[in-house]
Amino acid sequence: MPELPEVETIARGLHDLLVGKRCTGLHAGWKKLFEPSFAAVNRAVVGRLLTDVTRHGKYLFLEFGGFDDAGKPSRLMLHLRMTGQIFTIADFQPDKHVHARFSFGEQNIWWRDIRKFGRIALLKEGAKADPPANIGPDMLKIGFTEWLRRLSQRQAPLKNLLLNQQIASGIGNIYADEALYRAGIHPLTTPFSLQAEELKRLFQSIRHILRLAIRYQGTTFSDFVDFSGRPGNFRRRLQVYGRTNEACYRCGTPISRLKLAGRSAHFCPVCQSETTHP
Numbered sequence: 018m019p020e021l022p023e024v025e026t027i028a029r030g031l032h033d034l035l036v037g038k039r040c041t042g043l044h045a046g047w048k049k050l051f052e053p054s055f056a057a058v059n060r061a062v063v064g065r066l067l068t069d070v071t072r073h074g075k076y077l078f079l080e081f082g083g084f085d086d087a088g089k090p091s092r093l094m095l096h097l098r099m100t101g102q103i104f105t106i107a108d109f110q111p112d113k114h115v116h117a118r119f120s121f122g123e124q125n126i127w128w129r130d131i132r133k134f135g136r137i138a139l140l141k142e143g144a145k146a147d148p149p150a151n152i153g154p155d156m157l158k159i160g161f162t163e164w165l166r167r168l169s170q171r172q173a174p175l176k177n178l179l180l181n182q183q184i185a186s187g188i189g190n191i192y193a194d195e196a197l198y199r200a201g202i203h204p205l206t207t208p209f210s211l212q213a214e215e216l217k218r219l220f221q222s223i224r225h226i227l228r229l230a231i232r233y234q235g236t237t238f239s240d241f242v243d244f245s246g247r248p249g250n251f252r253r254r255l256q257v258y259g260r261t262n263e264a265c266y267r268c269g270t271p272i273s274r275l276k277l278a279g280r281s282a283h284f285c286p287v288c289q290s291e292t293t294h295p
């Protein structure tokens with residue numbers, strides 16, 4: 018599943034490639050992909066200039082300027098969810114999983130999604146430039162104090178809280194595991210059992226891991242490829258995620274895995290021991 022670094026990689030790629038270009042066509046083989054409807058999205062983007070590409074958490078936003086004569090700008094929100102992919106390569110060969118194509122003259126954006134969970138939504142006119150109301154601040158933009166305030170209201174394992182997009186958005190399973198390992202914190206630890214400096218260390222670890230992953234253009238596990246079809250390079254930098262039973266790079270102990278809220282948590286039982294403070 019694409020997380021913040023993968024979506025940021027796509028956003029930067031699309032920004033460099035397409036901002037300032039005019040959308041000349043929209044074609045869809047599966048129209049339920051669009052909200053509120055294909056016709057509404059088609060009307061809102063075809064003939065308009067793409068003026069910006071931004072990201073919030075795991076959401077991607079395409080902004081289109083008004084028509085030359087009249088009309089208000091429009092804003093599309095793209096959510097790749099589990100298996101959504103975006104391709105822009107010229108010789109891309111669409112298969113049966115490609116559901117839509119945006120054209121910008123010669124340049125195309127292909128939307129491919131095997132499991133069809135992804136969505137392309139037209140935001141309401143005048144809607145604030147923010148993602149849905151239940152999505153928290155972006156993990157790379159939120160400050161420590163605000164993050165801690167939102168986190169401390171919940172009594173749950175930290176791994177679950179990191180995945181909770183209402184607290185802060187952008188982290189998924191891979192980067193949650195990596196950040197907890199870097200901070201030396203067991204995934205089942207609750208915020209209440211940690212001291213302020215440990216939570217600060219976790220916050221800094223999350224930021225560090227996300228920024229590093231962006232520099233390496235994300236992690237490819239099964240599906241993620243960047244906008245031009247290249248896999249992300251962060252996979253070989255992973256310390257715990259996907260390394261069950263392999264030796265911890267710090268202490269040599271086999272990496273453990275446990276099931277938590279239906280997801281896997283990977284951790285080193287020695288470097289991330291379950292310590293609590295009285």
Ligand SMILES: [Zn+2]
Pocket residue numbers: 265266267268269270285286287288289
């Ligand atoms: Zn270890």
